[in-house]
Amino acid sequence: MKGWSIESLPLPGWLITHSLRIGLILLLAGAGLWLLSFLIHRLSKRMAAREEVIETTKRMHTISQVIRSIGVVTIVAVTIMLVLSELGIDMKPLLAAAGIGGLAIGFGAQSLVKDVISGFFLILENQVRVGDVVQISGVGGVVESITLRILTLRDLAGNVHIIPHGQISQVQNMTRDYSRYVFDVGVSYREDVDRVMEVLRQLGAELEQDPDFGPDILEPFEILGLDRFEDSAVIIRARIKTQPIQQWRVAREMNRRIKKRFDELGIEIPFPHRTLYWGEPKTGEAPPLRVVKRDG
Numbered sequence: 001m002k003g004w005s006i007e008s009l010p011l012p013g014w015l016i017t018h019s020l021r022i023g024l025i026l027l028l029a030g031a032g033l034w035l036l037s038f039l040i041h042r043l044s045k046r047m048a049a050r051e052e053v054i055e056t057t058k059r060m061h062t063i064s065q066v067i068r069s070i071g072v073v074t075i076v077a078v079t080i081m082l083v084l085s086e087l088g089i090d091m092k093p094l095l096a097a098a099g100i101g102g103l104a105i106g107f108g109a110q111s112l113v114k115d116v117i118s119g120f121f122l123i124l125e126n127q128v129r130v131g132d133v134v135q136i137s138g139v140g141g142v143v144e145s146i147t148l149r150i151l152t153l154r155d156l157a158g159n160v161h162i163i164p165h166g167q168i169s170q171v172q173n174m175t176r177d178y179s180r181y182v183f184d185v186g187v188s189y190r191e192d193v194d195r196v197m198e199v200l201r202q203l204g205a206e207l208e209q210d211p212d213f214g215p216d217i218l219e220p221f222e223i224l225g226l227d228r229f230e231d232s233a234v235i236i237r238a239r240i241k242t243q244p245i246q247q248w249r250v251a252r253e254m255n256r257r258i259k260k261r262f263d264e265l266g267i268e269i270p271f272p273h274r275t276l277y278w279g280e281p282k283t284g285e286a287p288p289l290r291v292v293k294r295d296g
Contacts, residue, residue, distance in 0.1 A: 022087075025082045025083055066123055066146065069148065119150075119151075123148075127171055132175050133174045134153070135174070139155065140155060151165060175244035175245045179241070179242050179243065180240065181239060182237065184235050185200065185237075186230065186234070187262075187268060188234075189234060189270075196267060199265065199267070206257070207253065208220060210253075215243075216243045223238045225237065232272045
């Protein structure tokens with residue numbers, strides 16, 4: 001009696017053998033995806049524990065997203081090629097056709113290549129990180145995700161904006177390392193600007209001592225001085241330096257305190273108005289204005 005094996009069976013033997021191999025390939029691919037996710041999570045957690053700086057955490061989060069995307073694509077592509085090979089499909093003609101097709105597609109997909117290259121340098125140069133508040137292409141919002149091709153923003157209203165990297169010509173990052181908020185405080189022309197600036201300094205010092213807002217303030221409230229003359233007000237400019245993304249929260253509280261303190265001290269925050277002069281000399285007194293009401 002001749003020996004036999006699973007391979008000697010025409011269809012069932014081939015099916016069983018290759019099914020086992022394909023199953024093993026898929027199992028290894030799943031294990032590879034899990035291991036990739038596990039290693040990225042552990043690395044990000046360890047770096048965050050070692051560096052308590054929020055900027056390092058942002059950069060690690062951004063890089064981990066890109067590494068995860070590249071790893072997933074690589075594992076899936078290799079798995080597909082191995083499975084096709086087990087099914088008896090010769091990969092050489094497919095790879096040759098893919099090379100020729102890729103060359104042809106490349107001429108028609110120059111924008112895609114531009115997006116990928118631009119995204120690579122954007123991530124490499126650490127221009128934008130996940131969690132930053134940026135202004136790009138006329139759209140502002142929080143960076144939710146970055147891949148090699150696109151950047152996803154969510155604005156204050158909750159709208160999601162997807163921007164290809166190739167369309168990014170200029171980036172305004174409002175939360176890089178630290179943030180600042182500029183105050184333009186308008187007061188009436190009759191107010192003593194030195195007194196007003198002293199009141200602002202006191203408010204800044206009080207806000208810095210507040211346990212809810214003080215930890216987010218990096219430097220004392222800075223009075224830049226009398227900035228300009230407007231039609232109805234003189235503008236005193238000041239600014240405050242805060243932790244990233246905290247400038248708007250701190251500024252809202254400062255504006256609230258300015259309004260309350262000005263009301264208490266009788267400092268006028270003017271609204272637009274117009275004063276009419278009737279051609280009298282500076283030393284003269286303007287004649288009274290009489291209003292005549294006519295029936296009709």
